[in-house]
Amino acid sequence: MREGSLEAPTRHPLAWQDPDFYDEAKLDAELRRVFDICHGCRRCFNLCDSFPRLFDLIDASKSGELDTVESKDFAPVVDACTLCDMCYMTKCPYVPPHAFNVDFPHLMLRYRAVEAKQGALPRADRELAQTDRNGKLASLAAPIANWATDRANTRTRKLLDKFAGLHPEAELPDYTTRSFTARAKAGPPSVNEDAPAYGRKAVLYATCYVNYNDPDLGVATQAVLARNGVQTEVVYPACCGMPLLEQGRIDKVADNARIVAGELRGWIDKGYDVIALVPSCALMLKSEWPLILPDDADVKRLSAATYDISEYVVDIARKEGLAPGLQPVGGGMAVHMACHARAQNMGQKAAEMLRLLPEADVQVIERCSGHGGAWGFKTANFPTALKVGRPVARQARDSGKSFVTSECPLAGVHIMQGIDKLGGDAAKPERVTHPIQLLARAYGIGA
Incomplete structure (x- = not known):
């Protein structure tokens, strides 16, 4: 109310x-x-x-x-x-x-x-929003792309500032040489048939970030779900369009929505749930697409079938119970609740998930990190992004926890930059890209 x-x-x-x-x-x-x-x-x-x-x-x-x-x-x-x-x-x-x-x-x-x-959008901004094209090209020469975007490479970062409006101090995501969808072609991990949730089936909507920048997040998710008896497939027809939405290019977002919803329709027909690996993308599938294409039947069905990954694991815990084998991770965890996770109106699912770990010591940080997707990378916005996110960085620094994590991978990087700016003698927490990876550690996956 x-x-x-x-x-x-x-x-x-x-x-x-x-x-x-x-x-x-x-x-x-x-x-x-x-x-x-x-x-x-x-x-x-x-x-x-x-x-x-x-x-x-x-x-x-x-x-x-x-x-x-x-x-x-x-x-x-x-x-x-x-x-x-x-x-x-x-x-x-x-x-x-x-x-x-x-x-x-x-x-x-x-x-x-x-x-x-009106055509007022700068060309550089239009090009930056082409995440699939950029991801494919950068992955072909990932070492060179990562060298060029490294903050320590001041010469190339000055060029990126001049021609793309990206602040020289903003930490940009690295690209991978092998995408999550490419890794997934080797086949999903073996499913634990003794797990209480055995019988569930889910499609992992890879998202552009996980596919081209951080496939380890997707691999950890697949492994945790397999341990819990969930059969998974990885599907990535196109970007959710959030970078395009930020620029007001709603027609292009609608195009992507039709492509993705059409591709995932067959999986939903076969009884698969859909899991988005980044909260911004889950919000697009659940909420924004149905507001953009309210009469599209495929978009409506996809909205009803979509889960955020933290939400899905908590759903398993409540309905069937998690598979045994979780061990204490060691050290407390400060978890930042991403704005686009909060906007899904599902509660603090990442914190609920982490509290399932034995001896869990979880501190919730529920405030905007200041990053705002591509917005926070921009030269005009980066100082403001740090200012808005300073209370979050301060809470994370002063929490005394061993780990800091956010459902939004880019927010986590921005929080760590904020901690660096604050300074101080306290030991910096280790950044974990997504809370699901702490669950993977608790299962001994990738340890």
């Missing part, structure tokens, strides 16, 4: 195929309507940089109200939004079905969609 409404929050489909969606005058009127509501409330002042920018803009205006703010000055407010959905999910009392009908993230998305329609 939220202040201002007695009903559960809901969300309206995106009217991105309606010409009015791109009408600049109507967009400006809606921006002013929503911004005025935000100005009168200010509950979101500490979530991200969009709201301080908005409130400072209004406070510095001639009248101290929105009527004397020029529309051209709205751009920095929109630019600071990472589409994390936390204002919508956790703070705003005026989301639908409230009569005010405030959906701040989707309003920011609409603004970007208008910009994209």
